[in-house]
Amino acid sequence: MNKKEKIGKILNILATVYPDAGTALIYKTPFELMVAAILSAQCADKQVNRVTARLFKKYNTPQEFAALSQEDLAEEIKGCGLYRNKSKYIIEASRELVKRYGGTVPRNRSELESLPGVGSKTAGVVSGVIYGSSALPVDTHVHRIAHRLGLSRASNPRKVEEELAGHIPPHQRMAAHHRLIAHGRKVCLARRPACGNCHLVEFCEYQPKEDRHSCT
DNA sequence: AACTCGGGGCA
DNA sequence: TGCCCAGAGTT
Numbered sequence: 001m002n003k004k005e006k007i008g009k010i011l012n013i014l015a016t017v018y019p020d021a022g023t024a025l026i027y028k029t030p031f032e033l034m035v036a037a038i039l040s041a042q043c044a045d046k047q048v049n050r051v052t053a054r055l056f057k058k059y060n061t062p063q064e065f066a067a068l069s070q071e072d073l074a075e076e077i078k079g080c081g082l083y084r085n086k087s088k089y090i091i092e093a094s095r096e097l098v099k100r101y102g103g104t105v106p107r108n109r110s111e112l113e114s115l116p117g118v119g120s121k122t123a124g125v126v127s128g129v130i131y132g133s134s135a136l137p138v139d140t141h142v143h144r145i146a147h148r149l150g151l152s153r154a155s156n157p158r159k160v161e162e163e164l165a166g167h168i169p170p171h172q173r174m175a176a177h178h179r180l181i182a183h184g185r186k187v188c189l190a191r192r193p194a195c196g197n198c199h200l201v202e203f204c205e206y207q208p209k210e211d212r213h214s215c216t
Numbered sequence: 217a218a219c220t221c222g223g224g225g226c227a
Numbered sequence: 228t229g230c231c232c233a234g235a236g237t238t
Contacts, residue, residue, distance in 0.1 A: 041233080042234060042235095043233075043234095047224065079224085080222090081224075082220095082221050082223085082235095085235080117236085119235045120235090140234080141233070178233090182233095184233090190232090
């Protein structure tokens with residue numbers, strides 16, 4: 001079985017186990033999606049949704065966010081952690097959007113990554129949605145699972161993405177992203193993976209140690 | 217490569 | 228209570 005077949009089988013299994021993964025990630029505009037993606041760092045979606053529901057009733061555009069002070073926005077986004085960093089990133093990114101992109105969110109990943117607070121994973125999510133899911137953002141979960149399944153040995157997330165995406169049709173990549181994350185949170189945990197409940201054991205090269213459970 | 221930011225979820 | 232995050236920037 002070559003790697004393409006292996007990935008295909010894995011994604012088919014994940015599709016049956018996590019059919020609805022990622023369907024809640026819907027925002028009205030690319031800009032609101034970008035703000036939500038920045039807020040998502042190290043924070044569960046549930047909290048992000050609670051904060052953004054409140055936040056977007058007051059402000060919706062890059063122009064409005066660009067006019068806020070960091071202190072004011074920090075107060076608005078309390079509840080999903082890292083609020084000082086995130087408020088700074090969101091305001092500076094908004095100002096950059098107004099200044100360089102006419103208040104629109106760029107669709108190019110390298111342009112997105114040049115924005116404050118927008119790194120590899122966030123840029124991948126934003127451009128993935130805008131591009132109709134051609135990206136396969138690699139976060140810590142996707143990264144860890146790719147290693148355990150023997151799908152990539154790279155340490156750079158973008159390199160991992162290249163190796164995976166090459167074997168996945170463009171329109172299936174974002175779904176794969178969300179399903180791998182769902183699997184990483186529920187079963188393929190970083191510390192104590194629930195290998196007994198895993199549907200992918202036949203493809204997995206990872207053997208948890210007796211008393212120590214490292215990442216790779 | 218290691219460190220910082222941070223509140224909420226969960227055992 | 229302590230431990231752990233659906234990251235990104237800095238040193």
